[in-house]
Structures are given as structure tokens and as C-alpha cells.
Amino acid sequence: MKNTQTKQAQQPIVTRMVSDETLVQVDSLHKRFDISGDFLDQVQFKGGRFSLNRAYVYAINGVSFDVKKGEALCIVGESGCGKSTVARTVMGLLSPSSGSISYRGQRIDNLTDRAMLPYRKKMQMIFQNPYASLNPRKTITQTLEEPVHFHNPQLTGMQVKERVSEVMESVGVDPSWGVRYPHEFSGGQRQRISIARALTVEPEFIVADEPISALDVSIQAQVLNLMMETQEQRHLTYLFITHDLAVVEHFGTRVAVMYLGTICELAQTRTLFSTPKHPYTQALLSAIPRLDDNRPNHIKLQGEVPTPVNLPRGCVFHARCPHAADRCRNEIPRLITQSDQSQVACHAMEEGRL
Amino acid sequence: MSDSPAQIAEQLVIPSHWQRFRDSHLLHSFKKDKVAIVSFALFVLYVLAALSAPLIAPYDPYDPAMIDIMDSEIPPQWQEKADERFILGTDSQGRDLLSTMLYGTRISLLIGVCAVMLQCLIGVLIGLTAGYFGGRIDSFLMRLADIQLSFSTMMVAIVVLAVFQAAFGAELYADLAIFMLILVIGIAEWPQYARTVRATVLSEKHKEYVDAARVMGFKSRRIMWTHILPNTLSPLLVISTVQVANAIISEASLSFLGLGMPVSQP
Numbered sequence: 001m002k003n004t005q006t007k008q009a010q011q012p013i014v015t016r017m018v019s020d021e022t023l024v025q026v027d028s029l030h031k032r033f034d035i036s037g038d039f040l041d042q043v044q045f046k047g048g049r050f051s052l053n054r055a056y057v058y059a060i061n062g063v064s065f066d067v068k069k070g071e072a073l074c075i076v077g078e079s080g081c082g083k084s085t086v087a088r089t090v091m092g093l094l095s096p097s098s099g100s101i102s103y104r105g106q107r108i109d110n111l112t113d114r115a116m117l118p119y120r121k122k123m124q125m126i127f128q129n130p131y132a133s134l135n136p137r138k139t140i141t142q143t144l145e146e147p148v149h150f151h152n153p154q155l156t157g158m159q160v161k162e163r164v165s166e167v168m169e170s171v172g173v174d175p176s177w178g179v180r181y182p183h184e185f186s187g188g189q190r191q192r193i194s195i196a197r198a199l200t201v202e203p204e205f206i207v208a209d210e211p212i213s214a215l216d217v218s219i220q221a222q223v224l225n226l227m228m229e230t231q232e233q234r235h236l237t238y239l240f241i242t243h244d245l246a247v248v249e250h251f252g253t254r255v256a257v258m259y260l261g262t263i264c265e266l267a268q269t270r271t272l273f274s275t276p277k278h279p280y281t282q283a284l285l286s287a288i289p290r291l292d293d294n295r296p297n298h299i300k301l302q303g304e305v306p307t308p309v310n311l312p313r314g315c316v317f318h319a320r321c322p323h324a325a326d327r328c329r330n331e332i333p334r335l336i337t338q339s340d341q342s343q344v345a346c347h348a349m350e351e352g353r354l
Numbered sequence: 355m356s357d358s359p360a361q362i363a364e365q366l367v368i369p370s371h372w373q374r375f376r377d378s379h380l381l382h383s384f385k386k387d388k389v390a391i392v393s394f395a396l397f398v399l400y401v402l403a404a405l406s407a408p409l410i411a412p413y414d415p416y417d418p419a420m421i422d423i424m425d426s427e428i429p430p431q432w433q434e435k436a437d438e439r440f441i442l443g444t445d446s447q448g449r450d451l452l453s454t455m456l457y458g459t460r461i462s463l464l465i466g467v468c469a470v471m472l473q474c475l476i477g478v479l480i481g482l483t484a485g486y487f488g489g490r491i492d493s494f495l496m497r498l499a500d501i502q503l504s505f506s507t508m509m510v511a512i513v514v515l516a517v518f519q520a521a522f523g524a525e526l527y528a529d530l531a532i533f534m535l536i537l538v539i540g541i542a543e544w545p546q547y548a549r550t551v552r553a554t555v556l557s558e559k560h561k562e563y564v565d566a567a568r569v570m571g572f573k574s575r576r577i578m579w580t581h582i583l584p585n586t587l588s589p590l591l592v593i594s595t596v597q598v599a600n601a602i603i604s605e606a607s608l609s610f611l612g613l614g615m616p617v618s619q620p
Contacts, residue, residue, distance in 0.1 A: 091569055113573065120571030133562035137584040147570045197566065 018253055022105075023205055023237050024067040024090065024123075029099035031060040031085055035309070058308050059085040061261040061316070062099070064335065067205070072231065072238040074252035074269070076245060076284075078305065082261040083241045084128075087209045090239065091125050092116060103205075121151050124198035128210040130190035134182035140193055141178030144168065148200050164200060170233070171196045171226060188219035192226065199230065207239045212247065224251060245288055249273055257281045260308060260316040263335060267342030277344045277354070279321050315347065323348040404459040411453035412441075421448050461615060462602045465535050469601040470594055472540025477547020478583070478590070484548065485555025486578050496552070499545035507542040507604055514538050515613040528616040535614060539601045550593055554586035 036042045036054040044053040059082045067073050075083045088094045090101055092108065101109040108119050127133035134143055144164045148155065155163070165175035171192045182190055191211060198206055208227070212220040224247065230236060242248060248255050249269060256266040257280065265278040276282045283299040301320045306312050312319055318328040327347045335343040336350055348354045375381060384390055403410070413420045425448040428437045437443075442451040484495040518534060519527045527534070558564065559582060567577045608614035 088565075093565055093568060113571070117571045120569065123569075125566065125569045127562040127566060129562055133566055135563040135567075135581055135585070146572075150570065150572065194566070201570070 018071045019069045021069040022066045023069045023103070024239070025102040025105075026066075026086070026090060027064050027100045027102070029060050029063045029086070029089060029101065030058075030097045031082075031089055031094060032056040032058045032097050055309055058311050059261055060089065060096075061311065062332075063258075063261070063263050064099075065256055065263060065266060067237060067239055068254075069204075069237055070235065071253040072240055072251055074240045074242060074248045074255045075258055076242060076248055076255060077258035078243065080305070080308070081258045082308075083243075083258055084209050085261075086258075087125070087207045087239065087241045091123060091207050092119075093125075117151075121201045122203055123205045123207065124201060124203040126191075126194055126198050126206060126208040126211045129214050130187050130194055131214070133194050134190055134197075136182055139179055139181055140168075140173075140185075143182075143193070144178070144197055144200050147197065151201050164196075167196045167199050168193075170230065171199070186219075187215050188223060191215060191219075191223050195223075195226065195230070199234065202234075204235065205237045205239070207241070209241045210243070211240075213242065213244065220247075227251075245285070257284065260305060260311070262316055263343075263345065264317065265342065265344050266335065267340075267344075271340050271342050275340070277338065277342060277349055278317075278346050279323055279348070279354070280317050315345075321348075323353055325353070327351075400459060401463065403456055404463050407453075407456040407460055411450075411456045412439075413450040413453040415449045415454045415457055461532065462605060465532065465539070465605045466598040466602040468536045469539040469543075469605075470597045472536060473544045473597060473601075474547055474590065474594065476541070476544040478551050480544065481548035481551025482555055482578050482583060482586075485552040486559060486574065486582065492552070495548070499548050502542070503545045505542070507539065508607065510542045511535075511538045511604065511608055512611065512613060515608065519613070524616070531615050535605055535608065539604050543597065543600070546593060546597065547590065550589050551586055554589055555582055558582050558585050 033056060034054065035057055042052045042054060044051050063082075063086060065073070075086060077083050085094065089096050089109075092111075096109050099109075100107050103119055103123065108116065111119075134140075138146075141164065144167070145160050148160045148163055152160070164178070168175045168178065173189065173192050173196060177185075182193070185193065191214075195211075211227070212223050215223060227238070228251065231238060240248075240251060252269045254267065255269050255272045256263050257272070257278065258264070259280050265272065265276070265281045267277075272281065273285065276285050279299075283301050286297065286299045299322075303320050306316065306319060312329075314330045315321070315324070315328045315333050318324040321328065325347065331347065333345040333347050333350070335345045337343050338349075346354070384394075408414070415421070425437070425440070425444050426446050428440050428444045429435060430443040430451075431438070431441050433443075440450045440452070442455070444450055445454065480495050480499070484492040515527075515534060515538060555578075564577060564581060567581050572581075605614055
């Protein structure tokens with residue numbers, strides 16, 4: 001929180017033009033990973049006969065959300081809750097087990113690589129680790145020019161160079177550094193170059209998978225502000241994956257809180273931070289250390305996050321929830337829109353027990 | 355930053371290959387490393403000797419007119435009963451040993467380098483495919499490699515070459531010996547490359563730059579060859595150096611067994 005305040009002091013909140021137009025729609029997305037291994041690992045001798053034993057990690061369990069044009073939708077949650085899987089599935093790096101992903105109303109999750117190509121120009125991704133996301137054998141210029149050449153075969157070499165150096169300047173990387181290799185740059189510079197790579201194809205939607213969590217704290221604000229400036233200049237829409245609540249408060253227009261592969265609350269940033277409704281969100285927000293409070297009233301959750309291999313029945317949060325009732329143990333809650341436009345998946349909330 | 359993009363692009367004129375090489379880290383560290391310089395000098399010496407064999411060799415071992423069986427088995431100069439015409443003496447056919455060695459180096463290097471290139475080609479192709487696509491393709495190709503690996507190079511070479519010699523006669527064999535050797539040694543040892551490449555591809559393909567390339571929409575073939583392969587090169591270079599030596603030794607032992615280069619060729 002302290003961080004947020006200093007960041008806000010440095011940089012006025014960027015005005016965003018959020019429209020009602022839905023850019024990306026994710027509908028009841030499921031993703032499970034097979035962990036049963038090969039055939040011999042699966043065969044099991046039990047009760048006098050052989051059977052096949054299959055096991056799955058249920059990474060995403062029915063996630064639905066819309067991304068509106070011009071907004072920055074943040075997805076928060078603890079490690080292993082499926083944030084990154086959502087990001088990678090939206091980008092088509094993973095294929096969903098069920099459910100659909102649409103871009104401007106067109107389903108894109110079942111397209112062939114060739115049919116996907118026009119959408120690749122529109123949707124780009126920024127990765128978490130700037131030390132691994134640039135090819136160490138390519139110079140910066142090569143890394144940045146290749147996508148432009150690939151997606152715009154009609155451009156001449158000079159036009160490609162112009163576009164690349166324009167993008168490099170806009171992210172604060174000197175175009176004359178292009179002859180260098182990634183290992184000659186610092187983490188923050190590399191992340192700027194990764195952002196530049198995503199921008200070279202002139203996308204309108206960018207998925208950022210924890211883009212600042214691998215960076216030094218002093219660099220985080222710079223990169224974050226760079227992303228906000230580019231959003232304003234290029235009218236971008238972000239899907240921003242993070243676990244840093246301070247960043248969310250600074251950056252996001254709306255926030256989706258994830259727990260064990262499901263969204264438990266989706267609300268406007270201000271609404272979520274002022275009146276968190278889901279018990280998990282309340283616990284999460286109460287865990288933020290505050291300077292103005294010397295008698296912290298953290299909500300202490302009991303137990304551990306259940307394993308995504310054996311999902312609990314009913315609400316995934318029921319085992320740790322102080323308000324859990326019988327219904328919570330048996331029925332999976334759906335996201336229900338509240339009076340202040342926030343969406344909450346909680347039976348207790350729906351029944352007015354909270 | 356007052357320059358227009360066009361001016362900046364002009365400043366970014368790519369230096370020529372020679373300029374780039376002259377300024378490169380490679381040349382710089384080479385100059386500093388005395389062992390590397392000596393090794394490189396020796397290597398160049400061998401290659402030069404092999405290439406200029408017809409110029410510097412005192413005799414042509416391929417020319418029967420220059421060979422006299424009466425000169426056979428003359429010891430080298432520094433021993434008794436030596437002949438001053440033959441510095442290193444002669445072999446059992448009466449050929450000058452120095453000339454035979456010079457000409458022989460050509461064949462050894464040719465077989466060594468070509469066989470390794472063939473191994474490398476097959477191995478990289480299979481290893482890259484297996485590592486990148488994974489799953490069943492990977493299992494199939496790697497079992498194939500295991501089968502190949504379970505036959506020792508020598509055994510494969512002996513069987514293939516002996517069958518070839520028996521089936522097509524020694525004369526045709528003499529003409530094709532060098533190609534057969536390259537082929538046999540090349541095919542027998544590809545799993546070395548395939549396994550090394552596959553292992554590095556497996557560790558590289560989960561890195562985010564590969565994901566970034568996929569998000570850009572690049573085709574699998576482009577990602578495999580231009581993004582992943584360059585990052586697997588260093589282990590490839592290491593095994594290549596060993597494999598060239600191995601191939602030459604294989605060729606020598608096959609010749610010793612009478613299945614290598616024919617006796618009429620050095």
C-alpha cells in the first residue's frame with residue numbers, strides 16, 4: 001500500500017476511455033492437465049482386476065469474464081490458482097478442455113494456426129521473466145523485426161526498420177542498441193524490449209503475465225507507468241495477471257479475484273477495494289500490511305489451499321470459509337451480479353448471510 | 355531524440371561480415387588463447403598438407419608406374435638399410451610412406467568431416483522433431499535411436515560393408531568405398547546427435563522466448579530451425595569435435611579389417 005501511494009504521487013492516474021464494447025469474451029473455460037503419465041504408469045491392480053488410473057490437475061474450473069475495449073482487467077490470486085493458465089489459454093498457447101474464447105464475437109479457441117494468424121496481430125503477450133523471453137541468439141533488432149516482416153510481408157526493409165525504431169523509442173530503448181544481444185541489457189531494459197516486441201505488430205489487446213514480478217522494485221513502477229502510457233497512446237486493452245494488490249489498485253479498471261481455478265469476485269477496482277464481498281477477497285485484502293494501523297485485524301484463514309487434483313465438492317473455498325453452510329459443501333456457486341455491478345460467487349452473499 | 359526515424363535507420367547500417375568478425379568477441383578471445391592458436395595452427399597445417407598433397411608429395415601412390423615392388427618395406431631414413439629416395443620408408447607394396455600419408459590424410463579428413471555432417475544432419479532433424487513435438491513422435495523416434503544405438507558402429511559397418519562387397523563384387527566396392535564409408539559411419543552414429551539435440555530442445559522449448567514466437571504466430575518449422583536450433587548449437591559443436599575423431603578411427607579400423615578403403619588407395 002505504501003508503494004501504491006508513492007507511485008500515485010509520481011504519476012497522475014491515466015484517464016482511460018473504457019467503452020462498452022466487449023473485446024474478449026471467455027465463457028465457462030475449463031482446463032485440466034493430465035498427470036497420469038504413460039500407459040504403464042496408469043495400469044493399476046486393485047481388487048483382483050486391472051484398471052486404468054487417470055489423474056488430472058483441474059487448473060481452471062469454469063471461468064467466465066468479458067474484457068471491455070480500453071480497460072485493464074487485472075486477475076489476482078495466490079500462486080497456483082490458475083491465473084497464468086487463463087492467460088496462456090486466452091492467447092492460444094494452451095487449448096481449453098471445454099468452454100470458449102471469443103475475440104470481437106468470433107470464437108478463436110478452435111481455430112487452426114493459419115486461421116489464427118490475423119488474431120495474432122491483434123493479441124499479443126508480455127511474459128513474466130525478461131531473462132527468458134528474449135532469444136539469446138538474436139540481436140534486439142532481429143527479435144523486433146522478425147514479427148513485423150512476418151505479419152507485413154508487403155513492407156520494405158526500410159519501412160520495417162522505421163517502424164521498429166519508432167516502437168523502440170516509444171518504450172525508451174535507444175534504437176542504436178539494436179545491434180546488441182539480450183544479455184547485454186538489464187532486467188528492466190529487457191522487459192521494455194519485450195513490450196516493444198509485443199507492440200511491433202500493432203496489437204489492440206495485450207495479455208501481460210506478471211510482467212513486473214521478476215523486476216527490481218525500483219524498476220517495477222517505471223515499467224508499469226510505461227505500460228499505462230502505451231495504453232493511452234495506442235488505445236490498448238490489457239488483461240493483466242498479477243499477485244501484487246498494490247499494482248492492481250494502481251493499474252486496474254476492474255479486478256477478478258481467482259481462487260483454485262475459479263473466479264470468486266469480479267468488480268470495479270474501487271468497489272473491490274472499498275467493499276470486498278467474497279469471504280476470500282475480504283481475507284485477501286485484510287492481509288495487506290497497513291502503516292496507519294497498529295492493531296491489525298487480519299482475517300486468518302484456517303488450513304491450506306486444497307489440491308487441484310482432488311477438487312472439493314461445492315464451493316472450492318468452503319473448507320476454509322468462516323461462513324460455510326451445507327449448501328456451500330454441495331453446490332458450486334455461480335457469479336451473481338450485485339447492486340453495485342460487482343459479481344460475486346458466494347452462496348452466503350446470495351442468501352444474505354454475510 | 356530529435357532525429358527522425360529515417361535518420362536513425364540510416365545510422366543503423368549493418369556492418370559488413372568481415373567488420374563484424376573483426377570486432378567480434380570470438381576473434382578477441384581466440385587471440386588471447388595460446389592453446390587455441392597452436393591447435394588452430396596445427397589443424398591448418400594438416401588441412402594444407404592434405405589439400406596440397408599432389409604438390410608436395412614426392413611420389414603419387416595412385417600411379418602404378420611410380421611403384422616398384424622391389425622397393426617394398428624399406429625402413430625410414432634414420433635406420434639402417436634406408437634408401438634416400440624414401441624419407442619415411444615404404445610399405446609392403448613399395449609405396450613411399452610420406453606420400454601415402456599425405457594422400458591418406460585427404461581421405462581421412464573427407465570421411466571424418468562428411469560422415470559427421472551426415473550424422474549431424476540426420477541427428478538434428480530427428481532430435482529437433484522428437485524434442486519439439488514430443489509425445490508419440492518423440493517416443494517413436496527415440497526408440498528408433500535406441501535400436502540404432504544397441505548395434506555398435508563397428509558391427510553395423512562390418513555387416514553392411516561385407517554384404518555389399520560380397521553382393522556387388524570388390525571392383526564396384528573399390529569405386530564406391532569412400533561413399534559407403536561415409537554413409538555407414540554417418541548412419542550408424544546419428545543417435546548421439548539426436549539425443550543431445552532432443553535434450554537441449556526439451557530444456558529450451560519451455561522458455562518464454564519460444565512461447566513468444568508461438569504467440570507471434572510463427573510456424574513450427576520456423577520456430578524449430580531459427581529460434582530453438584541456434585540455442586542448441588554449443589553442445590553440438592562439442593560432440594562434433596569428438597565425432598570427427600571417432601569417424602576417422604572407425605575408418606582406420608575398418609581398413610585394418612579389410613573393409614575400409616581398398617588396398618590400392620592409401
